[in-house]
Amino acid sequence: MTAIRKNPNSGMCLSVDVGGQSKCYAIAICAFFYGLLDISVKSYCLVNAESEPFIIIGLSAWLPILLAASILLLGACQESRMLVQMSIVVAVCGGCLWIISSIGMLINTLAQKDILIETVMQTISLLLFIGLIGFLVYFPYRYLKELER
Numbered sequence: 001m002t003a004i005r006k007n008p009n010s011g012m013c014l015s016v017d018v019g020g021q022s023k024c025y026a027i028a029i030c031a032f033f034y035g036l037l038d039i040s041v042k043s044y045c046l047v048n049a050e051s052e053p054f055i056i057i058g059l060s061a062w063l064p065i066l067l068a069a070s071i072l073l074l075g076a077c078q079e080s081r082m083l084v085q086m087s088i089v090v091a092v093c094g095g096c097l098w099i100i101s102s103i104g105m106l107i108n109t110l111a112q113k114d115i116l117i118e119t120v121m122q123t124i125s126l127l128l129f130i131g132l133i134g135f136l137v138y139f140p141y142r143y144l145k146e147l148e149r
Contacts, residue, residue, distance in 0.1 A: 020143030024076035027135045031069035034132055035062050038125075054104030061097040064089055065136075072140055084144065087137045094133035101126055 039062050046055045068089040075086060101122075 020139065020146045021076050023139045024072055024143050027132075027139050028069045028072040028076070031072075031132060031136055032066065034128070035066050035069070038062065038129075052104070054100055057100050058097060058104070061093055061100065064093040065097070068093070069136070072136070075140065076143065084141075087140050090133060090136040094129070094136070098126065098129060098133070101129070 039059060042055050042059050046052075046059070049055075068086045071086040071089075
């Protein structure tokens with residue numbers, strides 16, 4: 001539910017109050033796009049490079065996260081308790097994927113010291129992933145609390 005109201009402190013500007021359900025939809029869609037992007041990049045690396053176990057584990061860890069994002073869409077539509085289960089799955093799988101990606105990036109960086117730009121891009125990607133996992137856990141929990149009121 002989106003409510004638009006006039007903000008008395010800002011003159012003619014309007015402020016938009018976006019409900020928890022809309023935030024859950026937006027975060028689930030962002031998770032799908034980010035997941036598909038990361039899966040395609042890791043698949044390309046897997047095809048063109050040697051078979052590294054970190055890439056294979058990273059690919060397999062995205063499956064529960066994408067399933068949890070689809071559960072988030074269903075939970076936000078039906079306003080059910082699936083949101084708590086989704087948050088637990090995302091927190092566990094996302095944390096594992098973050099640790100595995102960090103270890104793989106560290107090993108790759110130590111093996112090849114001349115790839116500064118690639119390391120910076122991987123670090124930015126990991127920070128975006130941490131933000132995504134945080135939002136995937138926070139907004140459904142907040143929406144669930146909003147439903148309980």
